[in-house]
Amino acid sequence: MNSNMVIADRLQFAFTVMFHYLFPIVTMGLGFFIAWLSTAHLITGDEGYARAAHFWGKVFAINFAVGVVTGIPLEFQFGTNWSQFSSFAGGIFGQTLPLEGTYAFFLESGFLGLFLFGEGRVPKVIHWLGGIGVAFGSLLSGYFITAANAWMQHPVGYARDAQGNIHLTSFWQVMFNPYVGWQYAHVINGALLTGAFLLAALGAFYLLQGEHQEFARRSLALGVLAGLVLALLQLFPTGDGVGRNVVKYQPAKLAAMEGQFRTEPGAPLAIIGMPDTQQGALLDPLYVPDALSFLAYGRFGARVTGLNDIAPDLRPPVEVTYYAYHIMAGLGTIFIALMLLGALLWWRRRLFTSRWYLWIMMLAFPFPFIANEAGWVVAEVGRQPWIAYGLLRTSGGISPTVAAGETIFTLLGFMGIYLLLALLWLLLVGRVVMQGPEEGSAA
Amino acid sequence: MIIHALWFGLLGVMLAVYAVLDGYDLGAGAAHLWLARSDAERRIVLNSIGPVWNGNEVWLLAAGGMMVVSFPRLYAAAFSGFYLALVLVLWLLILRGVSIEFRSKIAHELWRALWDAGFCIGSLLLALLLGVALGNVLRGLPIGPQGVFQGTFAIMLNPYALLTGVLSVAVLAWHGMNFLRGKTEGVLHERALRWSSRLWWAALLLALGTTAATFTLRAGIGFNFARAPWALALPALSLFGFAWSQTGSGDAGDRRAFAGSTVAIIGLLGSAAATVYPALLPSTLSPAYSLTIDNAASSPHAMITAFIANLVGMVVVAGYSLYLHRLFRGKTRLGRHAY
Numbered sequence: 117m118n119s120n121m122v123i124a125d126r127l128q129f130a131f132t133v134m135f136h137y138l139f140p141i142v143t144m145g146l147g148f149f150i151a152w153l154s155t156a157h158l159i160t161g162d163e164g165y166a167r168a169a170h171f172w173g174k175v176f177a178i179n180f181a182v183g184v185v186t187g188i189p190l191e192f193q194f195g196t197n198w199s200q201f202s203s204f205a206g207g208i209f210g211q212t213l214p215l216e217g218t219y220a221f222f223l224e225s226g227f228l229g230l231f232l233f234g235e236g237r238v239p240k241v242i243h244w245l246g247g248i249g250v251a252f253g254s255l256l257s258g259y260f261i262t263a264a265n266a267w268m269q270h271p272v273g274y275a276r277d278a279q280g281n282i283h284l285t286s287f288w289q290v291m292f293n294p295y296v297g298w299q300y301a302h303v304i305n306g307a308l309l310t311g312a313f314l315l316a317a318l319g320a321f322y323l324l325q326g327e328h329q330e331f332a333r334r335s336l337a338l339g340v341l342a343g344l345v346l347a348l349l350q351l352f353p354t355g356d357g358v359g360r361n362v363v364k365y366q367p368a369k370l371a372a373m374e375g376q377f378r379t380e381p382g383a384p385l386a387i388i389g390m391p392d393t394q395q396g397a398l399l400d401p402l403y404v405p406d407a408l409s410f411l412a413y414g415r416f417g418a419r420v421t422g423l424n425d426i427a428p429d430l431r432p433p434v435e436v437t438y439y440a441y442h443i444m445a446g447l448g449t450i451f452i453a454l455m456l457l458g459a460l461l462w463w464r465r466r467l468f469t470s471r472w473y474l475w476i477m478m479l480a481f482p483f484p485f486i487a488n489e490a491g492w493v494v495a496e497v498g499r500q501p502w503i504a505y506g507l508l509r510t511s512g513g514i515s516p517t518v519a520a521g522e523t524i525f526t527l528l529g530f531m532g533i534y535l536l537l538a539l540l541w542l543l544l545v546g547r548v549v550m551q552g553p554e555e556g557s558a559a
Numbered sequence: 560m561i562i563h564a565l566w567f568g569l570l571g572v573m574l575a576v577y578a579v580l581d582g583y584d585l586g587a588g589a590a591h592l593w594l595a596r597s598d599a600e601r602r603i604v605l606n607s608i609g610p611v612w613n614g615n616e617v618w619l620l621a622a623g624g625m626m627v628v629s630f631p632r633l634y635a636a637a638f639s640g641f642y643l644a645l646v647l648v649l650w651l652l653i654l655r656g657v658s659i660e661f662r663s664k665i666a667h668e669l670w671r672a673l674w675d676a677g678f679c680i681g682s683l684l685l686a687l688l689l690g691v692a693l694g695n696v697l698r699g700l701p702i703g704p705q706g707v708f709q710g711t712f713a714i715m716l717n718p719y720a721l722l723t724g725v726l727s728v729a730v731l732a733w734h735g736m737n738f739l740r741g742k743t744e745g746v747l748h749e750r751a752l753r754w755s756s757r758l759w760w761a762a763l764l765l766a767l768g769t770t771a772a773t774f775t776l777r778a779g780i781g782f783n784f785a786r787a788p789w790a791l792a793l794p795a796l797s798l799f800g801f802a803w804s805q806t807g808s809g810d811a812g813d814r815r816a817f818a819g820s821t822v823a824i825i826g827l828l829g830s831a832a833a834t835v836y837p838a839l840l841p842s843t844l845s846p847a848y849s850l851t852i853d854n855a856a857s858s859p860h861a862m863i864t865a866f867i868a869n870l871v872g873m874v875v876v877a878g879y880s881l882y883l884h885r886l887f888r889g890k891t892r893l894g895r896h897a898y
Contacts, residue, residue: 177660178660178661178664181656181657181659181660181661182657184613184616184656185652185653185656185657186653188620188649188652188653189646189649191620191623191624192623192638192645192646192649194627194634194638195623195627195634195635195637195638195639195645196638196639196642196645196646197639199634199635199636199638199639200635202627202631202634202635202638203631203632203634203635203636204631205631206627206628206631206632206634206635206857207628207631207857207858207861207862207865208861209627210624210627210628210631210857210861210865211628211861211864211865211868213624213627213628214621214623214624214625214627214628214865214869215624215868215869215872216624217617217620217621217624217625218621218868218869218872218873218876219872219875221617221620221621222614222617222621222876222879222880223879225613225614225616225617226611226614226879226880226883228613229609229610229611229613229614229883229887230610230883230886232610233609233610233887233894234610234886236894237886237887238886283857283858283860283861284857284858284860284861284864285860287864287865287868515635515639515642516639516707517639517640517642517707517708518639518642522642522643526642526643526646529646529650533650533653537653537657540657540661544661544664544665547664547665
C-alpha cells in the first residue's frame with residue numbers, strides 16, 4: 117500500500133513540476149532578452165527595439181500567467197502530498213521557500229503590471245526599470261527555488277537532536293549551500309539559451325515567410341550570437357561545475373548518469389550505449405578511454421566509484437538517470453554546433469539567406485526545452501532513493517493520510533486541466549506570432 | 560515563547576492583507592456578471608484589477624511559504640488533511656487566473672462569455688471556500704493525535720462553515736463593489752453604488768448572525784476577550800468599518816466606502832484570530848490534540864531567522880505595492896494595452 121502511495125505522489129509531483137517548468141524557462145529566458153531590448157531602446161532611441169521588447173512582452177505575459185497558476189500547486193504539494201517531509205525539514209528547507217514570495221515574486225508580478233500597463237503613465241526610465249524589475253525578479257525567483265532544491269541534493273546548516281529531529285543551525289549555509297552556485301548558474305544559463313533559441317526560431321520563421329524583415333534579422337542575429345556564448349557557457353564552466361559537485365557529493369548519481377557499473381581506475385566516458393541493469397553492463401558502448409576519470413577528478417588514472425560498490429537499496433533508477441543525462445549532454449553538444457554554424461554564416465554575411473539553416477533553426481526551438489527538462493530528471497531521479505540526500509528517504513516523506521487513489525484522482529484532474537492550458541497557450545502564442553511585431557494593440 | 564506569538568501575528572497580518580487585497584478582486588470577479596453587462600463594461604472591471612491582481616494573490620503564496628518554515632506541523636497536518644478541498648482551491652485558482660489573462664486575447668463573443676463565466680465562478684467559489692476554511696478553524700475539526708485529521712471532506716461542509724462561507728462571499732463582494740466605485744464612472748458607477756449598499760446590508764446582517772452562531776457553538780469563545788479586554792477593540796473596529804463606509808458622498812464617499820470595508824475585514828479577521836489564539840487548528844476531539852503555536856512550531860533559531868528575513872522583505876513589498884496601487888489609482892480607462 118505504502119509503495120503505491122509513494123509512486124502516486126512522485127508521479128503527481130513529476131508531472132506537475134515538469135509541466136510547470138516549461139513556462140519559467142521561457143519567462144527567465146525571455147525576461148533577460150526583454151530587458152536587453154528595452155535597454156537598447158533607452159540608449160539608442162530606436163523604436164524597433166521598443167516594438168521588439170513589447171512583442172516579446174506579450175509572449176512573456178501569456179507564459180507568465182500559465183507559469184503562475186501551475187506554480188502554486190507545487191508549493192501546496194509539499195503540504196498535501198509530502199507532509200512528513202515538510203514536518204521534518206520545514207524549519208530548514210522552508211527557509212528559502214517563502215523568500216521566493218517575499219523577495220522575488222512580488223517584484224516580478226508587480227513590475228510586470230508596470231511594464232505592460234504603465235507605458236505612457238510613467239516616465240520612460242521608470243517603464244524601463246519595470247522591464248528590468250521583471251527580469252531581475254524572475255532570475256531571483258529561480259535562485260530561491262534552486263537553493264531549496266540544492267538543500268534536498270546536499271542538506272546543510274542543520275543539527276540532529278536525540279529524538280532524530282533536525283534543527284536549523286545556519287541560515288546562511290542554507291542560502292549559500294556549496295551545491296547551489298553551479299546548479300543555479302547552469303539552470304539560468306539553460307533558460308537563457310532557450311530564450312536565444314526562441315528569438316532565433318521566430319526570426320527564422322519570419323525570414324522564411326518573407327515578413328517583418330527587420331525585426332526578423334535582429335531577432336535571428338541576437339539569438340544566434342547570444343546563443344553561441346550561452347551554449348558554450350552551458351558546457352563550461354557551468355555544466356562542468358555541476359558535474360564536479362555531483363562527483364563530490366553524490367557518487368551514486370554519477371555512476372548512474374554515466375552507466376558506470378564497476379569501480380575502476382581510468383574510467384572511460386560512454387558517449388552512447390544502453391545500460392543493462394540485469395547484466396550490470398553497458399551494451400554496445402562507444403567509449404572515450406579514461407575520459408570520465410579526467411572529467412571527474414582531473415587525472416586520467418583516477419578511480420571512479422561504480423554501482424557495484426553502492427548498496428542496491430541506495431542506487432537510483434539507472435536507466436532513467438542515464439538516458440536523461442545522455443539526452444541532455446547530447447543536445448547540448450548539438451546546440452553548440454548549431455550556434456557555431458550560425459555565427460559562421462553571420463560572419464560570412466549569409467545568415468539571413470541560407471534557407472536550409474533558417475529551416476533548422478525554426479524547427480530547433482523545442483529541443484532546448486527537452487534538454488532543460490532532462491537535466492532536472494537527472495538531478496531529481498538521480499537523487500533517489502532520497503528526498504533529502506542521506507537524511508530522509510522519499511518513501512518517508514509522503515503524507516500518510518492521503519491514499520494513492522486520491523492522488524491518482526487529482527493527478528488525472530491536473531492532466532486534463534494542463535492539457536487544456538497547453539492548447540490555450542499554443543492558440544494564444546500562435547496568434548501573437550501571426551499578428552507579428554508591427555501590430556500595436558493587444559486587445 | 561514570544562517568537563511563536565510573533566509568528567502568529569505575522570501570519571495573521573499576511574492573511575489579513577491578503578483578504579483585503581485579493582478580497583477586492585475576488586469580490587469584483589464574483590459580482591461582475593451582474594454589475595457589468597456589456598463587453599466594454601466588463602473590460603473596465605477587468606482593467607481595474609488587471610495590473611494588481613497577480614501581486615495581490617502572491618500574499619497567499621507567501622503566507623503559505625511562511626507557514627512551512629514557522630509552523631511546519633500545521634502546514635503538514637492541514638494541507639494533507641484537507642487534501643481534496645485544497646486541490647479544489649488550486650483548480651479554482653487556475654481557472655480564475657487564466658480567465659482573467661486569456662479573456663481579452665481574442666475578440667469573439669463566445670470566447671469572452673466563456674472566460675467571464677470562469678472569472679465569476681472561480682472568484683465566487685474561492686471566496687466561499689476561503690470562508691468555509693475559516694469557519695472550520697473557528698469551529699474546530701476532528702483532529703486526532705499527531706495532528707491527523709480524522710474526518711472527511713463532507714464534514715467540512717457543515718452548516719456553520721457554510722454560513723461563514725456565505726459571509727465571506729458577501730463581505731468580499733461588498734468590498735469589491737467599493738473598490739469598483741472608485742474605479743468606474745457613469746452608469747457602471749451608479750450600479751456599483753447600488754450593489755454596494757445592498758451588499759452592505761447583507762454583509763452586516765451575516766456578520767452579526769455569524770457572531771451569534773459562534774457564541775452558541777463554541778463554549779469559551781469569550782475566554783480570550785475576558786482575559787485581554789483590549790482585544791474587544793477588534794470586533795469594535797469591524798463595526799466602526801461598517802459604519803464609516805456609509806459616511807461621505809461623491810468621490811469622498813467612494814473612498815470612505817473602500818476604507819470602511821477594509822477596516823471591517825481587518826476587524827473581522829482579527830476577531831477570529833483573537834478567538835482561536837493560541838490554537839492554530841483547534842481539535843473537537845480533545846483540546847490536547849489541537850495544533851497550537853507551541854506544538855506546531857519549528858525550532859526557535861529557524862523561526863527567528865525566517866521572521867527577520869521575511870519581515871524585511873514584506874516591508875519592501877508593502878512599499879512598492881503602495882507605489883503600484885498609487886500609480887494605477889483613479890478611474891479606469893481603456894487604453895492601447897488594456898485587457
